[in-house]
Every structure is written in structure tokens, then in C-alpha cells.
Amino acid sequence: MIAITGATGQLGRLVIDHLLARVPASNLVAIVRDPAKAADIAARGVTVRQADYSDPASLATALSGIEKLLLISSNEVGNRTNQHAHVIDAAKSAGVKFLAYTSVLHADRSQLGLAEEHRQTEAYLTASGLPFAILRNGWYTENYAASIPTALAHGALVGGADEGRISSAARTDYAEAAAIVLTRPVEPGSIYELAGDSAYTLADLAAEVSRQSGKDIPYRDLTEEAYRTLLIGAGLPEAFASLLADSDAAASRGALFDDSGELGTLLGRPTTPLAETVRQTLGKD
Incomplete structure (x- = not known):
């Protein structure tokens, strides 16, 4: 049995799509905070279980019988280390045999402000004794593509990344990588630095x-x-605005650049080009 936390999120739904192309729905468990939002997932034959990162008791129940787990990082910046620790502890107690965690590109040396909680989670996971893999995801191209409608409305794209090169990939690329790691033999302790094949400013x-x-x-x-x-x-809320501004500033210093090609190698295909995500965002056929 393979479980995915945060299964109704943007990444979680895509991971389930890619897993369903590889394993029967009866082998999958979607762990969500609000089962009502997962009705479409359940309709595909995937088991839905309720749990919250901040509720250890719910996690213990949800992880019963699970062999492999994808821990998709929480979106509650500032509270993520504790929440992730709850999931890791519950997974260990439930006898989960393998845990994959979605971290951030070059977490061990990243200048991104949001990287600290990922570093703390990676350390906690390593110390837990659980067999694991760390998926250090680079930037989603959609993070910047979301600004395209505003740029068109105001006649300029605004940011703070200067001439920093960004090796982003589409969210579906990272989701497929997670599905591959969950369904193939993986050396415990593996760390994947995942980013787009090409970079842009x-x-x-x-x-x-x-x-x-x-x-x-x-x-x-x-x-x-x-x-x-x-x-x-x-x-935008001040905290979120600060996070975005910090991320762009770090990008200007190379924090979102990677030329290893590891994501494309794992996928066995090129990552989604920037032009394709722009095309999709503009609604072009």
C-alpha cells in the first residue's frame, strides 16, 4: 500500500494521477484533511483517509497498513518542522517501510529562507531510522507563470530575481518523479536534486x-x-509577500539554478519546457 499526504493539493493530485498509471487504485491511499474535497479521488477507486499533520492520533490511524509513504511538505510555513515530525513519528510507529519527502533544491546549502524547515525535516528523517528518499524539488514553473495574467494586465512582469537563472520544471514533472520513486526499487537514503533541464531569467x-x-x-x-x-x-499577506521577495532575492544569487539534469534522467524524458507552461497559461491550443 502506498499513501500520499496532502493528496488534494496541486502536487498531491498529480502524484495520484501518475501513480494510477503505474499501480492499481486499490494499492493507493490518499491522506487528506477534508475527505469532502477528495470525492473525485475516491471515485477513481483510491482509498481516502482523514488525517492532519498537527494531529498525531489521526496520523497513526491513517498510516495503518501503509508500506510506502510520500510526505508532501506542509504549506504552513513556520510550523512545518513540527508537523513533519508528527508524520515521521507516526510512520515509524505504524511500521512504514519507506518514506519519501518533498524537500527543496539544494536544501543543505540553499539561501532560500524557506529552506531551513526543510533542512530540519531532513535531519529529523535521517535520525528516525526509517528508510527514506529525499526529493529536493526545484521551483515549479507555475510559480512564475501565475504572474502572467497580471503582467499582461499591467504591461510588465515584475520581480526581484535580477539576472538569476531559474531551473524550474512543471509541477507534473515533479509529481511523476515522486511516483517513480514510490514504485521502483530505491537505495535507502537517496537524495534527488530535481530541477528543469534548462534555465531562464x-x-x-x-x-x-x-x-x-x-x-x-x-x-x-x-x-x-x-x-x-x-x-x-x-x-498579499505580509508573510507570503516576504517569502516571495526572499525567494526572488535568493534566486538572484543562484539558489534556483541546477544543471545536473537529474530530474530528466529520473523521468527518462526531457522536463517540460518553459514555453509549454507559458502556452498552457495563456490558454493556447
């Missing part, structure tokens, strides 16, 4: 948006504080 992204949309969309680079202020002014 935000100016390159703006140029691609311009090319496909037929509109002139330049890239406007801001300082970290100026970008944070702009995001708050646009209505």
Missing part, C-alpha cells in the same frame, strides 16, 4: 510571454524590499 520569461501573447511585456526588476512592498500593496 525572468527577463527570458517576459520575452517568451511577449512572443506568445503578441504584446510587449518587459521585465521590471525591483529590490527585495521594493518587491515585498509591491506585493503587500497588491493584497
